[in-house]
Amino acid sequence: MNGYNIAVIGSGISGLATAYELHSRGYNVTVFEKDLSIGGRLGTQKLREKDVSLGGKNIGKKYVEFRRMCRELHEDNFEKFGLNSTSSNTSLRIDKDRPFKSLLSILSNIPFSDILKMLPMIQAIKQNRENAYLSGPYFKTLKNKDTLLSDLFSEKSILGIIRPLVVRNNGAEANELSLETFGTNLAMVLDSYEQFTDGPQHLFEKLSDIITMRVNTQVSSLYVKDGVSEGVILQDGSKELFDSIVIATTADIASQLLKPVYSKLSKVLEKIRYNPVGILVAEYPADVFTTEQRAFIFPPDHHLSNAGAYGMNELNIVRYTFSGKTSHDFLASEPSSEELLRIAQQEFTEHTGITLPKPLKAKTGTVLSSGLSAYSKNHTHTLSEIRENLSEISDLYLAGDYIEGVSIEACYRSGLNVAKEIQIKKS
Numbered sequence: 001m002n003g004y005n006i007a008v009i010g011s012g013i014s015g016l017a018t019a020y021e022l023h024s025r026g027y028n029v030t031v032f033e034k035d036l037s038i039g040g041r042l043g044t045q046k047l048r049e050k051d052v053s054l055g056g057k058n059i060g061k062k063y064v065e066f067r068r069m070c071r072e073l074h075e076d077n078f079e080k081f082g083l084n085s086t087s088s089n090t091s092l093r094i095d096k097d098r099p100f101k102s103l104l105s106i107l108s109n110i111p112f113s114d115i116l117k118m119l120p121m122i123q124a125i126k127q128n129r130e131n132a133y134l135s136g137p138y139f140k141t142l143k144n145k146d147t148l149l150s151d152l153f154s155e156k157s158i159l160g161i162i163r164p165l166v167v168r169n170n171g172a173e174a175n176e177l178s179l180e181t182f183g184t185n186l187a188m189v190l191d192s193y194e195q196f197t198d199g200p201q202h203l204f205e206k207l208s209d210i211i212t213m214r215v216n217t218q219v220s221s222l223y224v225k226d227g228v229s230e231g232v233i234l235q236d237g238s239k240e241l242f243d244s245i246v247i248a249t250t251a252d253i254a255s256q257l258l259k260p261v262y263s264k265l266s267k268v269l270e271k272i273r274y275n276p277v278g279i280l281v282a283e284y285p286a287d288v289f290t291t292e293q294r295a296f297i298f299p300p301d302h303h304l305s306n307a308g309a310y311g312m313n314e315l316n317i318v319r320y321t322f323s324g325k326t327s328h329d330f331l332a333s334e335p336s337s338e339e340l341l342r343i344a345q346q347e348f349t350e351h352t353g354i355t356l357p358k359p360l361k362a363k364t365g366t367v368l369s370s371g372l373s374a375y376s377k378n379h380t381h382t383l384s385e386i387r388e389n390l391s392e393i394s395d396l397y398l399a400g401d402y403i404e405g406v407s408i409e410a411c412y413r414s415g416l417n418v419a420k421e422i423q424i425k426k427s
């Protein structure tokens with residue numbers, strides 16, 4: 001250990017990345033987590049004996065930094081996921097296991113004028129994977145980067161391709177997001193996906209073995225003296241001192257924590273938007289899907305955005321996702337899991353014509369009010385404002401889904417970058 005004590009607020013993948021990378025470099029790290037278990041939006045819940053994920057689950061083959069950590073901890077048992085989605089608007093098929101096939105499907109489903117717009121973007125990501133992240137050079141320097149996706153692409157492309165991507169990743173509609181953040185979405189169809197064979201629990205256990213995780217411990221504010229952040233104040237009022245503080249939460253929570261001490265930075269973080277998401281995993285007594293048809297995408301007038309088999313061989317377990325504008329009021333009404341199930345099953349059956357087998361064996365679900373980040377208007381500018389503000393504050397760092405993008409790999413990278421920055425400053 002090098003004698004430096006670092007506090008990480010939040011044990012989602014962004015915080016775990018910072019914690020793991022700093023621990024590996026000899027720092028003494030303490031992770032504060034308000035919930036009873038670690039993982040944040042990567043966490044799991046029980047569906048009978050099985051741990052099922054109610055948040056991030058699909059791990060791209062191109063998630064190189066996240067996979068490196070898993071490999072170093074010998075927790076890299078992944079199984080093919082190969083989600084195969086069909087939209088009723090077009091014959092779009094997103095086969096997450098075969099990116100080339102998905103790409104062909106995309107290109108054959110959109111007007112030629114949109115292909116011409118999209119090809120250089122696809123090429124930019126393929127040539128330089130950095131363009132899959134918000135810090136990548138391509139999208140943020142485009143002349144028309146502030147153009148809304150709905151103003152740039154035809155309705156056919158929006159309904160068939162773009163909406164399914166942005167509603168899934170950001171819970172947003174195409175008229176809410178601009179081109180500057182589109183690389184994070186487009187990159188999704190240029191990757192193929194797996195999931196943890198036994199869920200991420202073993203990974204969390206390994207991390208808990210080597211890093212101090214203070215679960216059920218909410219940080220209520222930062223302890224700042226003479227403008228310098230010196231520690232954290234916990235909910236019970238106790239104060240703990242650290243050499244550096246990393247806030248690895250959603251931007252809205254980071255903003256609240258910073259408000260009394262760094263109001264300017266807090267105000268900038270308020271610009272970052274979040275959309276609600278609801279997840280319901282339901283187990284049926286017989287298969288709902290076939291091996292050829294493992295998922296459906298739903299149109300904008302539905303509360304559901306997609307529904308898919310939980311795994312390649314779990315065709316009787318359906319993971320229903322509620323996101324997008326139509327779902328907002330319903331999700332804000334704090335629906336019970338019974339209510340989620342009722343709406344999900346009704347829309348699923350109406351839309352797909354599939355009769356769901358009875359009786360239901362088990363279900364579990366959740367609604368996250370700040371579930372999916374939709375970034376901010378002029379996000380490149382917001383990110384530079386955040387950096388500017390941070391440069392005036394010593395020993396305070398931010399990681400999270402709004403910095404590099406919402407994917408697990410993007411969140412990991414935001415945490416990794418913070419670890420590298422701390423190492424440079426403290427060496």
Ligand SMILES: Cc1cc2nc3c(=O)[nH]c(=O)nc-3n(C[C@H](O)[C@H](O)[C@H](O)COP(=O)(O)OP(=O)(O)OC[C@H]3O[C@@H](n4cnc5c(N)ncnc54)[C@H](O)[C@@H]3O)c2cc1C
Binds near residue numbers: 011217219220253368
């Ligand atoms: C439904 C859903 C499906 C998704 N699917 C995928 C997918 O298949 N593939 C993919 O790549 N990505 C996916 N994502 C995105 C990805 O999972 C998330 O972007 C990522 O997990 C966010 O991690 P994070 O660490 O930034 O934030 P979080 O996971 O939200 O972590 C923040 C943590 O901070 C804690 N916290 C908050 N306030 C305090 C406080 N005051 N004191 C202490 N602790 C605090 C919270 O409890 C939480 O644990 C999905 C997301 C959702 C919601």
